[in-house]
Amino acid sequence: MTDTTLDIIAIGNALVDVLSPTTDAFLAEEGLTAGAMQLIDATQATALYGRMGPGREISGGSAGNTVAGAAMMGARCAFIGQVAKDQLGEVFVHDLESQGIEFTVPAREADIPTGRCLILVSPGGERTMNTYLGAAQFLPPASVDEAQVASAKVLLLEGYLWDPAEPRAAMKAAIRMARKAGREVALGVSAVFCIMNHLEDFRALVNDGDIDILFANEEELLALTGEGDFEAAVAALAPKLPLLVATRGAEGATAVKNGERFHVAAEPVARVVDTTGAGDLFSAGYLVGHVQGRPVAECLTMGAIAAAEVISHFGARPEQDLKALIAARLG
Template sequence: MAEPTIDILAIGNAIVDVIAPAADAFVTDEGMARGDMTLIDAARATDLYARMGPGREVSGGSAANTLAGAAAMGAACAFVGQVADDQLGEVYVHDLRAQGVACEVAPRGADVPTGRCLILVTPDGQRTMNTYLGAAQYLPREAVDEATVASARVLLLEGYLWDPAEPREAMRRAVGFARAAGRQVALGVSAVFCILGHKADFDAMIDAGDIDILFANEEELAALTGEAGFEAGIAALRARVPLLVVTRGADGAVALRGDERAEVAAEPVARVVDTTGAGDLFSAGFLTGLVRDRPLGECLTMGAVAAAEIISHYGARPEADLKALVAARLG
């Protein structure tokens, strides 16, 4: 088997993020639950977009955010996802490539538009997301190439994309290729609603040994294990996953691998501006450290540094030099 040429290959939602500040009253009047992610249809997406304030548009989606962060830290990254043959589809691919991420996406017809996530950021930095999946939910299994999967050290699966049937089969196909090639498979469960809808599938993959690295936050850990207590949740899951990584927001993060346990505090931030992409960038830093064979504690620190940078400004793209920040922190 040839040596990997890609550090991280991710399969995820190809969604253009539209990020704009919003007053708390606007979020409430729109009937949204602050901090939640809600799936919306095309009509709602058009209506809400028209009434949002000025914002910025970037290639988003959880997996793509992680890849952009990892690429900024020097990792070789590639993305598999579905866009439409429309303006936002062109914007998506161009923007991701500009971040240094290989993105050989074959667009589908414009009958279903490219997906977009309308993100409202309230004054406290909390983000409320309204997602129209569009073309992203029609990623065909044929889009997953065996040679590409085998060329990557780590295959990263985005939990959000597990919901639609077509991309779910594409990801199953990718897992099979990765297992055959002896590569690692990472799963970001993405959200509690993903777990509630697909817990049987996630449990089956974990128990079959198909998941080598699992990313979750505290709420997701509880949903996966049924344990309300943090330590009880870890105890219930750590023996089932070779590498478990749990983020705790302001309380830092924990990683467990076999008998090894590492913890890190959250990096200090002068002001939290926008939490969009915090978990995604944490995964970026952690995985970049992992593919460089850094100690577990250093992987966590790299994740914490990347997450702290991203919440200090709007959007899920680094604005500071992540390599320099990590070097200053770890030497």
Template structure:
């Protein structure tokens, strides 16, 4: 057993560069896109959609990477395991993640397939519709999982988005085993309703098998997981099977059930919601930062809510304001 943790959070996730553009509902309809959804696309579709979407900005993303970026801003020591290609976007992602103070040392692969990218269309109501080409991320091999690195992290954080391909799925399963052998906490985010629909049996197997200590979900995901429209029933059912359940509910705030005791917080006020991309990722960053500091579940939820409110007030899924200052003002 490794007694001292070098890192607060070690995450495994997609290495993605977000390409963000504004769009109206008519464009979504023309492209047969479901507003607010995340769809996996192939290389040809990625090229076509990139060609037809409006002027865009490129910002490094990836769900777990976004969470680490927020956690690092809050003073946490973090490391990422993810796969990029030896290409321009791979260089962009690597530079950006290291610039935030996160350790990232997985060797690149050749430039075919290229580094993953997510084409994000933001409508005037701030809803984001994501179209993801996973590219090199799908080829994160179990050999990339450094056992010593996993053992040196207090929390192993995993994203459901990466569960589609066999190699990263095997890598995450290996990492869970290593973390548990070293008495580390395992946190998992369901990521999106489509992930739950595709992998419900696997996710339930992880939960019921005692592989997950901290589970993150939003309201739709937790109901889909339990195949019920009864939110309270879904929460009650799932909370019995994990140490900590965290469920975000957009403008209705968030709840946590920790060792059978539940609590809730309201959403933080936002002057104007600009882009909801990364809201759940930053919520996890705030919550886990509080968890590492051994704060109360209420404080952890508040920290998550503050971080989420900051990221939805601007374009992109990485924080721009000083989160530590915002939390100091909020929590004292």
């Protein structure tokens, strides 16, 4: 096995988030379900953007958020995703590279623009996400460099990107590369609709032993297993994985590693402002602890600290020094 120069390499949607406060009345007028995530086309994106209130643009994308948080905690990271040669594409790449995150995929011509996620944030912090994938859905398999994948301790796959054919082929190729190099593969299943669209694929990845670490929230866990409650879902899935990590919002998070179970409470938050990116940052904290060789309970705590920070403000990228927050808590 070759030495590693990266801790985490992630493949995901290269998106810029546009966040705007909303009301229940506006969601009802637009026919949107509060707290849901849906894919929209370019026409829908333009129309919804025109009706939203003033927004704030912040680089996002689930796996991109995770590596951004991980890099802030000192991890060596790379990201594989597709942007276009346009303003939002330049913003996305700059935000990653300014944190020292490797990004080598060439931008494509802007006939299809860089993807964006229109996020409507309710007063209680719940987010309703409307995603136009744009250029992100055309990530080619050739963008995955085998040497780069082999140089990372963990390959992280974003479930949202499993839908389009080209990125799905790219992720399958990356799994083969990581397996060949003896690296770990992590999967964030991302959302219930992703699971339902690709239930057999996701189950096959687990059953075939292609996934070492699986991240899911409670609803996603139920969808993936078909079970009716959390405990039954954990019991059904955990034996099939070296490591299962399940988040439950205010009820904390649970991990099962090689049959041993761990749990931590959620970190206290004075006020929940925006839950966008909570799961992404939890994964960041956990993975950083994991690649550092920390005990599972500490990894869970690191995830909880990172998630608590990001839900205390607008946007899915941390604003406080996560490394300092973790050092103050865990040393």
